[in-house]
Amino acid sequence: xxxxxxxxxxxxxxxxxxxxxxIEIGAISTSIEDSNLNxxxxxxxxxxxxxxxxxxxxxxxxxxxxxxxxxxxxxKAALIxxxxxxxxxxxxxxxxxxxxxxxxQSQFSPINxxxxxxxxPTWHDIQDNKAINLILDPGxxxxxxxxxxxxxxxxxxxxxxxxxxxxxxxxCGSGILGIAAKKIGAKQVFGVDIDNQAIRSxxxxxxxNNVEIFWSNADSKIDYKTDLVVANILSxxxxxxxxxxxxxxxxxxxxxxxxILEKQEEELKEIYGRWFNFEPSHYKDGWVLISGIKR
Numbered sequence: 001x002x003x004x005x006x007x008x009x010x011x012x013x014x015x016x017x018x019x020x021x022x023i024e025i026g027a028i029s030t031s032i033e034d035s036n037l038n039x040x041x042x043x044x045x046x047x048x049x050x051x052x053x054x055x056x057x058x059x060x061x062x063x064x065x066x067x068x069x070x071x072x073x074x075x076k077a078a079l080i081x082x083x084x085x086x087x088x089x090x091x092x093x094x095x096x097x098x099x100x101x102x103x104x105q106s107q108f109s110p111i112n113x114x115x116x117x118x119x120x121p122t123w124h125d126i127q128d129n130k131a132i133n134l135i136l137d138p139g140x141x142x143x144x145x146x147x148x149x150x151x152x153x154x155x156x157x158x159x160x161x162x163x164x165x166x167x168x169x170x171x172c173g174s175g176i177l178g179i180a181a182k183k184i185g186a187k188q189v190f191g192v193d194i195d196n197q198a199i200r201s202x203x204x205x206x207x208x209n210n211v212e213i214f215w216s217n218a219d220s221k222i223d224y225k226t227d228l229v230v231a232n233i234l235s236x237x238x239x240x241x242x243x244x245x246x247x248x249x250x251x252x253x254x255x256x257x258x259x260i261l262e263k264q265e266e267e268l269k270e271i272y273g274r275w276f277n278f279e280p281s282h283y284k285d286g287w288v289l290i291s292g293i294k295r
Contacts, residue, residue, distance in 0.1 A: 003028070003095045004072050006064045009035055012056040014083055019062050025078055027064040035059035040261060042236065068094065108146065113154045117180065122208070132183050135208045136176060137201075149258040152282050152289035153177050153232045156256045161186050166226040168192065168248050170241070171233035171259075172215065175202030181228070182211040190226065194218045225250045232258045239271055246275040249294045254279075258289040265290060 006027075010018055019030045034057040036042045043057045066072065072092045079090060110127050111119040118127050122137045157177065161167065161184040169178035172191035179202075182189045191202050191213055199215050206213045216222065229249045231238060238245075238257055249255050255276055260268055265288045269278060276292030283289075 002068045004066045004068055004070065004092055005095050006066060006072060006075060006090070006092045008062040008064070008079065008090055010060055010062060010083075012058055012060060015056050015060040015062060018079070018083060019064075021079070021082060022062070022064040022075075025075060026070055027066055030062055030064045032056065033061050033063075035061045037061075040263065042234065065095075111146065111151075113151070114158055116158055117154060117184070119154075119176065119180075132180075134176065134180055134183055136174060136179075136205055137208065148285040148287045149232050149260075149289070150176060152258050152284050152287065153230055153256060154180055155282065156289055156291060157181050157184060157228075157230065160228060160254060160256075163187055165228055166190075167228045167230065168224075168226040170218075170229060170231040170245060170248070171237070172202050173198050173232075175205045175213070175215070177230050177232060178202065178213050178215075179206055179209050179211055181230075182206075182213055183209060186228075188226075189213045190222075190224065191215045192218050192222060222248065224248070225253075227253045228256070229253070230256045230258075235260045235264045235268060238268060242271045242274075246272070246294070249275075251294050253294045254291060255294065256289055256291045258287065260288050260290060262286055262288050264288075 008018055015032060019032060022030050034042055036059060066075065076090050108121045110121070110124050115131065117132045117134065120126055120133055120135050122135055126133050157180055161181050163185045165186050166188045167178065167181040167186045169181065169189065169191045172178050172193045175191055178189045178191040193199055194217065196217060199217060202215050225248055227250050229245050231241070231245055238259065245255060257268060257272065262283060265281060268290055272292060276294055278290065278292040281288050281290050
């Protein structure tokens with residue numbers, strides 16, 4: 001079976017109405033995302049800590065999935081008739097049916113970090129029994145080791161974690177960084193996220209790897225401090241969270257921040273320079289990891 005995917009670019013004033021209307025006229029599903037996703041002007045919304053969230057972005061992309069048999073030109077005509085056309089553009093393309101599980105799995109291969117650490121998807125075999133092997137099911141959470149920012153954080157953990165160290169993984173996603181810290185040898189590890197699905201994914205992956213980590217939602221009270229704080233999240237969230245992350249880092253402890261484009265580095269350093277003395281930054285594929293020591 002194949003489908004037709006209709007993509008509509010629209011403003012926040014009409015995005016909700018357009019999404020609802022597409023469902024009314026036959027869409028199987030719709031999704032909405034920031035039209036500036038992964039760009040420097042990406043907007044921070046949806047309940048990040050200490051930020052008054054709005055419902056939609058200034059510029060939105062609505063994707064609607066229809067059965068292949070539907071006449072997409074009729075759908076487009078209905079949209080044009082109902083909404084103010086100069087405010088949005090429309091495009092459509094076909095999606096062929098595939099083995100979606102195999103397709104997803106094919107995107108994730110074992111990843112080697114400095115010949116010391118392997119990130120192994122659950123459907124692959126262990127590559128090196130003498131190395132540290134982290135078995136991972138990405139699930140619905142971010143963090144597979146393939147992205148440059150995750151890779152930078154794993155490298156940083158390998159060079160900074162020891163058996164006396166406590167670690168906070170803020171924005172834990174799949175749990176990859178917290179689990180890696182524990183398997184490298186950290187004395188105690190905490191993981192925090194705003195998404196309960198991420199917490200569940202982290203718990204499942206910790207169980208697969210037979211490690212004990214204390215996971216919690218960012219909404220719960222967090223009254224501990226750690227020797228290392230690592231946060232691999234968007235720069236806009238890192239800006240908002242600066243006082244929170246600084247508070248959870250011990251004096252003379254270290255922080256590592258990633259999810260930052262190279263052009264955003266100085267802005268983040270200016271914010272975090274209130275609490276930290278910076279070490280040399282690390283770069284990969286246009287992304288940067290900033291680290292510093294708490295004063």
